[in-house]
Amino acid sequence: MSEESRRAPRPRAGRTTAGRRQLRHSLTVAAIDLFLEQGYETTTVDEIASAAGVGRRTFFRYFRSKDDAIFPNHEEVLQDIERLFATADEKRNPVEVACAGVGLVLDFYLSDPDVSVKRYALTRTVSSLRDREVASVDRYQRVLARFLRERFAAAGDPLADLRGSIAAAAVAAAHNHVLRRWLRSGGKEDAHAHAKEAFQLVTEASSLYEPARTESDDEQTVIAVMRTTTSLSEVVRQISAAYRGDDA
Amino acid sequence: MSEESRRAPRPRAGRTTAGRRQLRHSLTVAAIDLFLEQGYETTTVDEIASAAGVGRRTFFRYFRSKDDAIFPNHEEVLQDIERLFATADEKRNPVEVACAGVGLVLDFYLSDPDVSVKRYALTRTVSSLRDREVASVDRYQRVLARFLRERFAAAGDPLADLRGSIAAAAVAAAHNHVLRRWLRSGGKEDAHAHAKEAFQLVTEASSLYEPARTESDDEQTVIAVMRTTTSLSEVVRQISAAYRGDDA
DNA sequence: ACTCTAATGGCACTCCGTGCCTTTAGCAAG
DNA sequence: CTTGCTAAAGGCACGGAGTGCCATTAGAGT
Numbered sequence: 001m002s003e004e005s006r007r008a009p010r011p012r013a014g015r016t017t018a019g020r021r022q023l024r025h026s027l028t029v030a031a032i033d034l035f036l037e038q039g040y041e042t043t044t045v046d047e048i049a050s051a052a053g054v055g056r057r058t059f060f061r062y063f064r065s066k067d068d069a070i071f072p073n074h075e076e077v078l079q080d081i082e083r084l085f086a087t088a089d090e091k092r093n094p095v096e097v098a099c100a101g102v103g104l105v106l107d108f109y110l111s112d113p114d115v116s117v118k119r120y121a122l123t124r125t126v127s128s129l130r131d132r133e134v135a136s137v138d139r140y141q142r143v144l145a146r147f148l149r150e151r152f153a154a155a156g157d158p159l160a161d162l163r164g165s166i167a168a169a170a171v172a173a174a175h176n177h178v179l180r181r182w183l184r185s186g187g188k189e190d191a192h193a194h195a196k197e198a199f200q201l202v203t204e205a206s207s208l209y210e211p212a213r214t215e216s217d218d219e220q221t222v223i224a225v226m227r228t229t230t231s232l233s234e235v236v237r238q239i240s241a242a243y244r245g246d247d248a
Numbered sequence: 249m250s251e252e253s254r255r256a257p258r259p260r261a262g263r264t265t266a267g268r269r270q271l272r273h274s275l276t277v278a279a280i281d282l283f284l285e286q287g288y289e290t291t292t293v294d295e296i297a298s299a300a301g302v303g304r305r306t307f308f309r310y311f312r313s314k315d316d317a318i319f320p321n322h323e324e325v326l327q328d329i330e331r332l333f334a335t336a337d338e339k340r341n342p343v344e345v346a347c348a349g350v351g352l353v354l355d356f357y358l359s360d361p362d363v364s365v366k367r368y369a370l371t372r373t374v375s376s377l378r379d380r381e382v383a384s385v386d387r388y389q390r391v392l393a394r395f396l397r398e399r400f401a402a403a404g405d406p407l408a409d410l411r412g413s414i415a416a417a418a419v420a421a422a423h424n425h426v427l428r429r430w431l432r433s434g435g436k437e438d439a440h441a442h443a444k445e446a447f448q449l450v451t452e453a454s455s456l457y458e459p460a461r462t463e464s465d466d467e468q469t470v471i472a473v474m475r476t477t478t479s480l481s482e483v484v485r486q487i488s489a490a491y492r493g494d495d496a
Numbered sequence: 497a498c499t500c501t502a503a504t505g506g507c508a509c510t511c512c513g514t515g516c517c518t519t520t521a522g523c524a525a526g
Numbered sequence: 527c528t529t530g531c532t533a534a535a536g537g538c539a540c541g542g543a544g545t546g547c548c549a550t551t552a553g554a555g556t
Contacts, residue, residue, distance in 0.1 A: 020534090044511065055536045060513065131383040138382045162446055165425045166418045166453075173417030177410050198410055205414075205453050263503060263552085292542065303505045308544065 024062050026052045031069035032118050040067075040126040067132050070119055074136050077108050078143060085147045094151035095167055095206045098144045099199035102175040105140055106195055109179055113187030120183040137172060144168035167206045174198035272310050274300045279317035280366050288315075288374040315380050318367055322384050325356050326391060333395045342399035343415055343454045346392045347447035350423040353388055354443055357427055361435030368431040385420060392416035415454045422446040 030051040034043045045066050049059040063069045081101040088097045109116045123133045149164030157163060178198050182191040263271065278299035282291045293314050297307040311317045329349040336345045357364045371381045397412030405411060426446050430439040 045513090046511090057514090057537070058535055061535080064513085066512070131379060131386075134386045135379040135382050138379075159449070162422070162425050162449065166421045166446075166450060169417040169421030170414045173414045174410070177413045198414075201407070201410065202414060268503090293544090294542090305505055305507095305545090306503085309503080312544090314543070 020062075023052065023054065027054075027059060027062055028069055028115070031066075032115065032122070035070065035122055035126075036118060040122065040129060067129055070122065070129070071132060071136065072108065072115075074139065077105055078139065080104050081140070081143055085143075090154075093203065093207075094148050095171065095203050096199075097151075098148055098168065098171045099174070099203065101144060101147070102140065102171055103195060103199075106175060106179060106191060110182070110187075110191055117183055117187045120180075137176065141168050141172040144171055163206075167202075170202045170206065171199070174202045268310075271300065271302065275302075275307060275310055276317055276363070279314075280363065280370070283318065283370055283374075284366060288370065288377060315377055318370065318377070319380060319384065320356065320363075322387065325353055326387065328352050329388070329391055333391075338402075341451060341455070342396050343419065343451050344447075345399075346396055346416065346419045347422070347451065349392060349395070350388065350419055351443065351447075354423060354427060354439060358430070358435075358439055365431055365435045368428075385424065389416050389420040392419055411454075415450075418450045418454065419447070422450045 027048060031043075031048045034047055034051060045059050046056050048066075048069065049056045052059075059069075081104055084101055084104065085097065088100075123130045145165050145168035147164075148167050149160050152160035152164050152167075175195070175198075178191055178194045181194060182189050275296060279291075279296045282296055282299060293307050294304050296314075296317065297304045300307075307317075329352055332349055332352065333345065336348075371378045393413050393416035395412075396415050397408050400408035400412050400415075423443070423446075426439055426442045429442060430437050
């Protein structure tokens, strides 16, 4: 399966920049294949390196550690998210913006289904790799939390820190749920449709936290009449619509 | 500071069960002190072991790895949570039960403030230790999610999986927020008071997800009258109270 | 005093990750 | 074509983590 990567006759030195990207990818492919084939712990870095046709020392010039080989570089995605947050309209619902942020992560996984699915098979099996994955998810969640805390605090919420943390966790969990479902489907399902649904759910739940509008001159009265058999979430949906003046 | 643990004259073999617990604790104390004193990476297992007066090989009979030395044994707490979930009243709000579950984790940290605070200083500083901490939080969250998914599914929620994951993440985030705040205070604050507040917040937000009660013979009508300056969360609070028949 | 058991300590080994140095490929100027 | 120059690769050696193996020793029971 990794025949070509195993015996690819590569230049031994003086590699060009494009060649570097190629070799990096070859190492990743070799690592994933070997891990799936004969297990993570039993595979040595020596084997990965020689499968890609390079020396062991070179492997560590491309990846900090053995497990690094199969994980994507999240730095760029994190920067994209930061940019999105920095340029987001102040008036937009912060939770919606946060959902758009993790949407970038989802797209990142979706952009290479083959590697993502194979990696998922490994992170499910090998506990140390799962921990690694969880740690990277946490990094995203921290960025979300920081953004939401700031926005909530700017809106005058006295519990901004707490609510920001919770909302960030909820958004991240929604993303993880959609991603895992997509991964379990082998990368075949329509993840974006599920993401939209999940993000809507989170946004609704966190709409509770919108502060009362105090500056409104047009004070109105909202009257809701419902039967107890109506689901509570439906009640809230209608009431918050009335709140926003979406008519009713 | 770790004078007594460093040169404690211990029996070299045939240790009794009580002695085992003692030595385990001594190793933990020695590890924490050394890590804080001279850094995590620069401290070798040899140093930890000899600080506790034992050989290096013995260290690995008490802890699987170097970082294991400073982390508590979560297995028992996890089992306590599982027990709580298994014996919980089916009619209780599942989210409340989940909050009670993570409450056990909080109590666990609170039971040894000194070690918890010192460990926090390390997990903030050393990234590999932080990842380790995050991984253990994730284990708790998975247990919460499984419980909530089952309960939601039993209640006939078609989105039980998604909502269970999100609610679990929210509960875990609330716990983490309270715990970190308590840790930052040096273990001085009243964590339980903050926990109650945080758990109430999460429970309210997730109360949206309570399914409509279909089997009620006493179908009633709920009427809510509010001004638009009332905060939406207050509206929901009152409406859900009316829903539950808490009078109003 | 003897035996049996369980825990310890030492030794050797594999592998990860890193610093240091040499070698080589590719490029540019003469 | 030759001669430097630079960036990347390879090799080597080292420290430290974690593990299997085996001899040793303390302590309990007889």
